[in-house]
Amino acid sequence: MTDDEHRSHYNLYDQGYAGLPVAQAPWDEAAGPRPEAGAVAWRFTASEWDEDSPGRISECFDWFFERVDTAKVTAMVIGEWEECCSGDNAETVGRLAANAGRLPELRSLFLGAISPEQSEISRIQQSDITPLLEAFPKLERLEVRGGTGLGLRPVRHESLRVLRMETGGLPGTVVRGVSGSELPALERLELWFGVGEHGGDATAADCAGLLSGAGLPRLRHLGLQNSEIADELAAAVSTAPVVARLETLSLSMGALSDAGGEALLSGRPLTHLRRLDLSHHFLSSAMIARVKAALPGVEVVLFETGDLNRNRRYVAVSE
Template sequence: MIDYRHQPSHHERYDQEYAGLPVAHVLWEEEDGPHPEAGAAAWRLHASVWDDDVPSFIDEVLNWFFDHVDTTQVTAVVVGNWGECTDIDSQIVVQRLSAEAARLPALRSLFFGAIPPEEAEISWIQQSDLTMLLEAFPRLERLEVRGGEGLALRPVRHESLRVLRIETGGLPSTVVRSVAVSDLPALELLELWFGVNGYGGDATAADLAPIMSGDRLPALHHLRLQNAEFQDDIAAAVAGAPIVARLESLNLSMGVLTDTGAESLLSGQPLTHLRRLSLNHHFLSDALMTRLTDALPDVELILTNQRKNDEWRYVAVSE
């Protein structure tokens, strides 16, 4: 089940629950109790060069998973650290999962890079081209990614994907443009964390134009464009975007949203149809917060974490 109200944190390691299922850890030790049924758990694949309780290399974890678990029944997988994730990119895991796709016919939910800051800061995680995963799993409904360094994605058509979330401290513009021109007819929730230019976040509001039109996203009802230095520009684009009229929730949180962006929202198309508007972590004045509250009395308006509206303005997640 997808909780459209929940706003995940990049501190979450998904070692207890994911996609509504309890998490089973590979390798499963006999002393941990009976082996869980394959389809009754989300399987966490995790290696570490610092933790003596788990293998140092992800190959060993993947081998155990495919040798000991009836993977034909697995519906959810959480990929954690693949070892030295700040030095080695994720391609080894991408290729292995893609090559074994026939052994994972029931896979519907995949979190790729569930690595918390205490293991690696979000902008240190070395990702890679993840297009192969979408091509290999045409029935995947939920793809969530953490880490933007080296992240790549080619435009795709995917008939089943309902949720796409990408958490980064710096999202490459090439990825944003690929998402924007992909055909995702089933997508209900899109979430992008843009981050900062210093960590590769070089996108602009112009890159979002195909998303704002909504032409390739007929099922989208929850749009989250977050953690941007150019949050005011996003707000201005949203103010006239055709897709907004059919949204249930809009999230422009975590970024550098100022009174300029709020004015755009207030002067643009009506937002009164929204069930929820999140502007959490913002640089709005008290006066603009009051105007938004007055203008949207029936909308669940999230205005928490008001930051000081001074010269130093920052996104919630960068390094």
């Protein structure tokens, strides 16, 4: 995954994922020969309202485990499941974990590739994803959309390189789970904090473990994004030991004001960064000029200035 790879809560990953084209399970035989098991990312989706989709996501998995050489599968995308706004995905997490032995090459997994048209991000009912990390020790990329009901306990995982959580409200227990984890291979960490109204009760203090960098020796990109407490996060980042090893840092999509900008400028040096993403911000024109002047060799992304609306700050994605 690169900095410029398209990442959006609108993306269904129905065309491509993890560098592979996507195939739907069950495969429509009328569309032509079924692709080789390892040549595609397999996508699973169900809907009680769409006549062209299975009614239950378990039907997709039934077909998949009966018809596909799962030992060769490297990437999977879990989309909409039945009643995803009122029923969680614990059944799916459990089934994947229980069949880990049949998926020895799985490296990339997206859980909840559901668009706003299908469900508001704040209504997607997730569950504890710890069993996935425990069951798949070779997993390199885990991405989740939706924070309601999301859980993560501290774990040690030797292979994970990318961990992303897109939410309109990220529970503090999850942030503490990440902070307490040992992820020696992790290179990219992206957390969307969201708002308290939708369960986003994480605090800057919850980030202490990950900001220390103790369990993340290879981290090169850190995204603490989409947060109404962006100023508090900026202050925490400004003194964080992990910053020295970063190549890119993102505090984008949030309610960053001049107070957060001042914290960044007066904290640990950021001149070593290749890229600093502060897009969707509420910095004044004067602060924008100061940030740019202080970081002449850094690509500073400052799109969507909120200069005229600094008394009504908001995050990019909440509902």
